[in-house]
Amino acid sequence: MIGILIFIIGAGVGFLVGWLLLRNKLKDMQEMEREAGKVQREINTEREIWYGFSEFNEKMVAIKKERKERILEELKKVGKMRTSRVTDLLDISRATAFRYLEELEKESAIEQVGKAGREVEYKIK
Numbered sequence: 001m002i003g004i005l006i007f008i009i010g011a012g013v014g015f016l017v018g019w020l021l022l023r024n025k026l027k028d029m030q031e032m033e034r035e036a037g038k039v040q041r042e043i044n045t046e047r048e049i050w051y052g053f054s055e056f057n058e059k060m061v062a063i064k065k066e067r068k069e070r071i072l073e074e075l076k077k078v079g080k081m082r083t084s085r086v087t088d089l090l091d092i093s094r095a096t097a098f099r100y101l102e103e104l105e106k107e108s109a110i111e112q113v114g115k116a117g118r119e120v121e122y123k124i125k
């Protein structure tokens with residue numbers, strides 16, 4: 001009888017220890033799955049951000065190209081233009097207009113007439 005009682009108590013304690021170990025293992029596995037999910041979400045977010053930057057850059061390159069083409073078209077019509085006319089034509093800042101004109105000059109599409117200042121004009125080469 002004492003043997004059966006010891007067996008039952010041993011089986012109960014063994015079951016309890018096994019259950020506690022299994023429960024802890026399941027908790028660890030769930031925590032690892034949650035962490036893996038977080039990492040995957042972070043990776044997806046970073047991909048979306050970088051894809052967004054790439055898409056944004058492509059749009060900006062297209063806009064810049066279109067604006068420079070409009071400058072060239074206007075120069076063909078009027079002959080000479082100042083930076084202020086480009087700012088009005090494209091509704092952009094003076095700095096941006098100057099940058100576009102500089103790029104067109106470096107591309108040998110236009111040339112500067114005058115040395116410096118607000119009196120500088122640009123014409124088609």
